[in-house]
Amino acid sequence: MLNRTRPILFLLGILWTSLALMMVIPALADLATGQRDWKSFGVSAGVTLYFGLVLVFANRSGSDGARLDARQAFWFTAASWLSVSLIGALPFRFGGHLPTMADSVFETVSALTTTGSTVMVGLDAKPAGILLWRALLQWYGGIGIIMVSIALLPLMRVGGMQIFQIASIDQQDKVRPRAAQIAAATLLVYTGLTALSAIALGIAGMTPFDAICHAMTAIATGGFANYDASIGHYHSFAIELVLIVTMLLGATTFVLYLRVLSGEPMALWRDGQLRLMIGITAAASVAIAAYATVHKGIEPLTALRDSVFSVVSVITTTGFVTADYTTWGPFVILIMFAITFVGGSSGSTAGGLKMFRLIALYRITRANLHRMIYPRAVEVPHYADRMISPEVANSLLGFVTLWVGTWAALSIGLSATGLDMVTALSGSATALANVGPGMGDVIGPAGNFAPLPLSAKWMLSAGMLLGRLxxxxLLVFLHPGIWRA
Incomplete structure (x- = not known):
């Protein structure tokens, strides 16, 4: 048993050590701006570094060259996200920025899962360090979920992701011969897009600090902003345009960028997930803008500008806000609530059900209907020129059923804490889909999650982790087999 856990503990030690080193960055930001909050980061970094190095040196022997099997991958994935969620909360508590551990964990989980829901108020007056820490956590979580989705989830056969062992992993191998090179190339692209976005935001009018923070949270499709009014603080079309492009880039499969850089410039256009995401975005934006213009008397260009930004923010599960679209009427609320579930592409930083599942489920349903009409016909559903096997189809259907069931259970749990129906239903949906703002007066685009009961915050934290992974x-740990040696 010890030999099986040593590689997991060794990797956890490396992860904790990297997190401790990352805490030094906001500490330096506080020192540079004369803030005393650097001490909270220093203490948090010291504690984290100590335990991280203990795990590394205590489990170094026997871990060299070890490869994780499926069970170990489950253990490491769950342990890493759960432990980092607790460690990342330390600066929030030690610095006194949040009143309870439930709030601190909620903020950290929301950051790491790139959800963007927040319980922090008075962001305009917060020290630079804590604002930078929130952005770093989202950026860190964004690259983390990309690595998980292109490397671990297909191998663990989660939610139909095994289709990408053939459709994506094989293609990746043609682009880069080894997994380490794929990871390094992906990190380089991720960092490069962040830098380009920061430069563009600076040119558009943001301060260098704001540009760096918002570039990190935009490419991670996280949505944390440095102001309570979110992006509405700037009232800048140029900034909104840069963020729209950045959010869409973050919600696109990162493997495609490697293929483009390797000489396949048409790889992006040929991707069905990207085409569907653009199509849904365009249709929803035009419908909302037309409705707001006709029924709410909003000037057409203003309505189109706000609707495009809001739709892109929600469908990419980012959560930036420029306008309170919940005041535009029930038609708009219904559309925005519906696209909350959709999400971006697999292998991206976006959450939700993912575009590939919508495409695959449509083709499976179409094939089943065709067989009902023509019983003797041979109709085999395909995705990305690959056959969707019965195993993949069952995995997809099972995942969607589990997702809807979890949403219903979480909604019931939230309502039991005293929340109204709109807050409970939208809160559970935005947590599982990792979107950010919900609906209603409390957690809507103009609201905040701070007023919720502590029990609701713990449930939503669990919901965000469940949705992200x-x-x-995570639910596999309810199976007795995972606990056997």
Whole structure:
């Protein structure tokens, strides 16, 4: 048993050590701006570094060259996200920025899962260090989920992701011969897009500090902003345009960028997930803008500008806000609530059900209807020129059923804490889909999650982790077999 856990503990030690070193960055930001909050980061970094190095040196022997099997991958994925959620909360508590551990964990989980829901108020007056820490956590979580989704989830056969062992992993191998090179190339692209976004935001009018923070949270499709009014603070079309492009880039499969850089410039256009995401975005934006213009008397260009930004923010599960679209009427609320579930592409930083599942489920349903009409016909559903096997189809259907069931259970749990129906239903949906703002007066685009009961915050924290790790990765621990040696 010890030999099986040593590689997991060794990797956890490396992860904790990297997190401790990352805490030094906001500490330096506080020192540079004359803030005393650097001490909270220093203490947090010291504690984290100590335990991280203990795990590394205590489990170094026997871990060299070890490869994780499926069970170990489940253990490491769950342990890493749960432990980092607790460690990342330390600066929030030690610095006195949040009143309870439930709030601190909620803020950290929301950051790491790139959800963007927040319980912090008075962001305009917060020290630079804590604002930078929130942005760093989202950026860190964004690259983390990309690595999980292109490397671990297909191998663990989670929610139909095994289709990408063939459709994506094989293609990746043609682009880069080894997994380490794929990871390094992906990190380089991720960092490069962040830098380009920061430069563009600076040119558009943001301060260098704001540009760096918002570039990190935009490419991670996280949505944390440095102001209570979110992006509405700037009232800048140029800034909104840069963020729209950045959010869409973050919600696109990162493997495609490697293929483009390797000489396949048409790889992006040929991707069905990206085409569907653009199509839904365009249709929803035009419908909302037309409705707001006709029924609410909003000037057409203003309505189109606000609707495009809001739709992109929600469908990419980012959560930036420029306008309170919940005041535009029930038609708009219904559309925005519906696209909350959709999400971006697999292998991206976006959450939700993912575009590939919508495409695959449509083709499976179409094939089943065709067989009902023509019983003797041979109709085999395909995705990305690959056959969707019965195993993949069952995994997809099972995942969607589990997702809806979890949403219903979480909604019931939230309502039991005293929340109204709109807050409970939208809160559970935005947590599982990792979107950010919900609906209603409390947690809507103009609201905040701070007023919720502590029990609701703990449930939503669990919901965000479940959604980010595709449900099965955590729920598998309810199976007795995972606990056997």
């Amino acid at each position: 595709e449900l099965t990765t």
